[in-house]
Amino acid sequence: MAEEEVNYASVVFKTKKNPRSEVQKEEEETVYDEVKVRNEAPEQTADTSQFLPDKKADNNSCCCKVVVCSLVSLCVVLVIAIVLIYLFTLRDANQVNELKHNQTALLDENHNLTNLNNILRSENENLKRNVDNLTVKVGNLTRTYAVAESKIANLTAEKQNLTTRNQELETEKNNLTEQIKDLEMKNAVSVTQAQKLIDAYCPKENGRQCKACETGWDVFQSRCYAYNNAEPSKQRTWEEARENCKGKISDLVTVADEKEKNHVSGLSVPSEGLTEYWIGLRAEGGKWKWFDGTNLADR
Secondary structure, three states: OOOOEEOOOOOOOOOOOOOOOHHHHHHHOOOOOOOOEEOOOOOOOHHHHHOOHHHHHHHHHHHHHHHHHHHHHHHHHHHHHHHHHHHHHHHHHHHHHHHHHHHHHHHHHHHHHHHHHHHHHHHHHHHHHHHHHHHHHHHHHHHHHHHHHHHHHHHHHHHHHHHHHHHHHHHHHHHHHHHHHHHHHHHHHHHHHHHHHHHHHOOHHHOOOOOOOOOOOEEEOOEEEOOOOOOHHHOOOHHHHHHHHHHOOOOOOOOOOHHHHHHHHHHOOOEOOEOOOOOOEEEEOOEEEEOOOOEHHHO
16 A cells, blocks of 8 residues: 655744733644654555455544544634634724724814814913003003193192182281271271361361361461370370370471471470470481481581
C-alpha cells in the first residue's frame, strides 16, 4: 500500500486590543503544530497482508479519529475566534458610537460656546461704547461742575458784596433815620423858636409891631446883644455857653472894632466884684483866636 500522510499547518488566534501580560497571551493563543502521520510500515507481500487484515483497519480508524478531533477542535477555535472578533468589533463599534456621540456633544458645546463668545464680544463692544459715552458725559459733567462751581463762587462773592452793601445801606438808613429825627426835632424847635422870635420881635400886645431886637436884647450898630447873668450853679463852660447861644439863633459875641468893644464892656453887670463873661474868643495853641479862626491881634 502506498504511503499515506496528513499535514496540519500551525494556526494562531490573537486579539487586536490592548497588549496583555504573557500569561494572558499564552491563555488566549491557541497553536496547532504540524501533525504528520505516515504509514512507515514496509510493504508486505501478498502473503503477509493476507494474514494482517485487522491491523490495517485499526490504523485507518485511528487516523480518521485524529482528523475528526482536529477538525472539531479547529471549528471550536474558529467559532471562539469569531465570537471574540464579533465581541471586540461590537465593543469597538460601541466605543466608536460613544466617541461619535461625545464628538457630537463636543461640537454642539463648541458651537454654543462660539455663540456665547460672539454674544460676549458683542456685549463687550457695547460696554466699551457705553464706557466711552459715559467718559464723555463725565467729562462734560466735570466741565459743567467746574463752570457751576465758578458761578457759585462768583455768586457767593457777589452775595457777600451785596450783604456788605446792604449792611452799609442799613447803617446809612439808620443814620438818615436819626438825621431825619434830629431834623424833625430841630424843625420843631426851629418852628417853636421862630414863633418865639416872632413873638419876641413882634409882640402881640403892640399889634405885631416888630422891633430890631427881641425883648431883653440891646441893639448896637445893626446887631443885637444880650448878657446872661447866670447863677453860679447854672454857669457853663465856653462850649456850653456857645451852644446856648446857638439855641437862641445867635452866637458868642466877636468884637470888630473899638466902639463895639466898649459897648460890649458896658453890657456886663458886676457880680461880687467880677465882670467876666464868655465871648467868642479863646486860647488855641498859645494864641487868642476868635471862633471864626482869626487872631485877636489881627483886629
